[in-house]
Each structure stands twice: as C-alpha cells, then as structure tokens.
Amino acid sequence: MTGMQYVYHIMLDPFVTLQFVVLALKLWTGFKVLNRRILQTVAPKTDSCVVSILLGPSGSTPGASSNFHELQRAHLLLHRAAEVLQDHFGMTVALDLTYSISGMICSSYEIVTAISREKKPVGILDEGQTRVSLVWMVLHVWKLSAMTLSCSAVSTEAAATRLLVQRAVALHSTPGPQLGALLRVVTLSPQLRFTAAGFVTVDRSLLVSALAAALTYLVLLTQFSGNY
Template identity: 40%
Template sequence: MYLEALEYSDECVFHKERQREKMPGILLTCVFVFVVVAESALSPNYDRREVDGSRILFWILHAVYRLVDNLLVLQLTLLVLELRVRFHDINDVIVTTTALHSDKRLSRILLDCSRTTEEFRQPAVNQLHHAHAVLYRAAELLQRHFGFTVALQITAAYSSLLYGSYEILMLSVGSDKSHGIVLSSSILYSVVWVASHLLGAVAVVLSCSATADEAERTRVLVVRADTLRQRHAVWTNMGALLRQVTATQPLSFKAAGFLTIDRRLLMSSLCATITYLVILSQISLD
C-alpha cells in the first residue's frame, strides 16, 4: 500500500511516472556494504568474545546478523528518501505554478523563483491536495511497519556508541584493566564496530529529518503563495491545499511512539556519551 501511495502521488502531480535518480541509493548501498565487510573482515582477528572452537561459527552468525540488520536499515532509509522526493515534487509544483501566475518580483522574493519564458509542463494542480494527503498516509504506513525495528536500531546504536567509546578510551590509554573489560584487542576494530552500528542510525535519523523538513517546507510555500493570488482558477485549487496543510499536524517520524527521530536525537546521544566517558574515565583510570 505504501508503494501504491507513492505511485498515486506521481499520477496526481505529473500524470505519469518519472525517472528517478538512482545514484544516492547506489552510493548509500555501497557505503553500507563497505562498512559491513570491513567489520566482518576484522572480527576474526581482534574480537575476544569467542573461543577457538567456535570462532568460525561465531563469525558466520555475526556476519549474517549484521547483513540482515543493515539491509533492513537500508530499506527503511531508501523508502523514507522516496517519500522526501515526492514532497519535493509537490513543492516544486507550488513554486513553479505560483511564479508563472503571479508578480515576478514578489514571487522571486517570497519563493526564490523567477518566472521563466519557457513553458512549464502544467501538472495537475487541482490534485495537489490529494497527493499531499496520500503522502501523509504513506508516512503513517511506513512508521507502522518499521516503528519497532527503528526503536531497536536506535537502542542498539546508542548502546554501541556508549560502550564502543569506552572501549576505545581504555585501549588508547593502555590500561591494565582493559583486558578484563573490553571485548576487542584493536582500536581499529573498535572504531569500525562503532561506525557500523552508528551508520544505520545516522542514516535513518538524517533521512527522516530531511523528509520532515521537506513536508514542513510545503506548509511554508503554500502560506506564502497565498499572498500572491491573482488568477482565480489557479488559486482556487491552491486554496484547497492551503486549508488541508494548515489543518494537518506537522510530519514527524517516531520510533514506535517512544521517541521522535530528528537531529536532536543525535545531539542528545553525543552529549550523553561525553558525560558517560567523563564519569567512567574518572572511575576506571584512577
């Protein structure tokens, strides 16, 4: 139903499916694969958790788990970015249509768009409010499907950041207590281990924040475009979108209702990690 909602949004805005840019998805996939392969390659040499008899079995289980986990996170990230692209399409239609049918100077100031002499392909402006409602429904379906998964991913990434930072600190200072506390014998492996866990959380947080910002930009553009109304036919359709946007709650992504996924989550995690390291370093290194 999520994919059907995206397809319907494309039909409302452009009447037919457009070719999407695939390079960001390919680049993101390559980054995920590189980090997982690096962690799996370093694990047999520097991980202390397994005994010799179960080294191969542990490595296989660990590699499969990390692969499945990163595939789920990658899928969620790409689906959220697809949602952002649709909101961007709506915003592009609002800007170009308003610039064509309003005062040139005022539209350039308010919308940062100048009227062009080229003829735009006119989208279905009268269906923008349908596309907007469908995209909000798609975001709801996405959160319902991945909500608990995101909560577990954020929890795992936060725990990895806390412990991994402490592990790196203990290995870097060469403390005698590190052998009985840390699970790794290499700072490089610890860094890669933390990076592989944080990559998914950072990708999810930034993609959700970018999508929420693009949805909020729709609200801002519609309100500004309302001050430029001139042609009755165009602004009657824009009025329906304006009423809907102002009556709709701002889009936000939540992890199963436990927390809101935005950039503030990254900052709070960083502050908590620094506090954690300061306290434990005073205890462990005395």
C-alpha cells in the same frame, strides 16, 4: 559472539537500516517534487519578481504546471506513505536507535581503554581487537546519523510545503477556491514527523542528544574505571 551473530549485526541489521533510509529518502524526493510543482503552478499567475522573493528563485523557473486537484492528491498520498512507513518501522527504529547508541558508547569505551593501556598509543590500531571496536563504532555512528538525518530531511521538506502554500495564497489578491482548498488540505494535515515507536522524535536534535549522552557516559565510565 558467534558467527551467525556477526553475520546478522554486520550485514543484515545495516540492510534493515538502509531499507528504512532509502524509503525515507524516497518520501523526501516526493515532497521535493511536490514543492516544485506548487511553485510552477503558482508562479505564472503572479509577478515573477514577487514570487522569486517570497517563494525562492526556483519559483520563476519554467516547467509543466499541475492542477490543484493533482497537488492535493499528491500531498495526501505522500502523507499516507509516511504513516505506513512509520507504522511498519516504528519499533524497528526504536530498537535500532537503542542498539546504536549503546553500541557506540561501548565501542568508544573499548577504544579509550585500549589507548590508556598502551604506553605508545601510536600503533594502537595495529591490534585486532581495537580495529574491531573501531569498525563497530563507525557502524553505529553511521546508522544513527543515517536514520536521524533522513527523517529530519523529510520533516523539513514537508513543513516547507505548508509554508509555500501559505505564501502562495498571500500572493493572490483573490485566491480561487482551488487554491483555498489546497491550503485547507495542507494546513489541516498533521505535522509530519517520525518517532521511534512514539517514544522519541527522530530528527537532528536526537542525533545531537545521542552524541552528547554517549560522550557523557564515556567520560563517566573512564573516570570510574580509572578509580579501580
């Protein structure tokens, strides 16, 4: 691997991943603020004890409430921002996930192979090549974890918005037209989830599947290499 390739894979490529993760976390923050505004808007209109039970303790905290039109607009803007992020980074996320999973398998295999060659595995990290493999493996695991966990956090918070509004409507004996309109907007909006260019959903289950697949391939490669 040339020097320019090292610069790209060690510095530039993680920056692209970091940019996606930061934008996803901004969306997560936006949905957190929206959910808090919904709680603050609904809580004063009902019994605080019931709100605390059904909507959570934060529903009874004082704060500046918003009107329902602002909540609808904020929800639509957040969903539109998620669509733009998905369209812009979809193929990049797919390539990054493929590269991270394959790189994690190769790096871990190099470490296992180096350990199996040494009679004294205690000082194995003193070898330069083994340290490089360890750095690569940590980098790939970090990228995979950062992308999957950030996307999963956004999807979870967006799903919480729908649940909050549904429970808020159930709390009102006669929900007004504004609250009903907010419920329709939130319910009819598609479920927010990030995909790797439409191939696979990026969430916590993908992280677990990728780690399981990497471990399986690592065991198979180790067994095959031990037979030759």
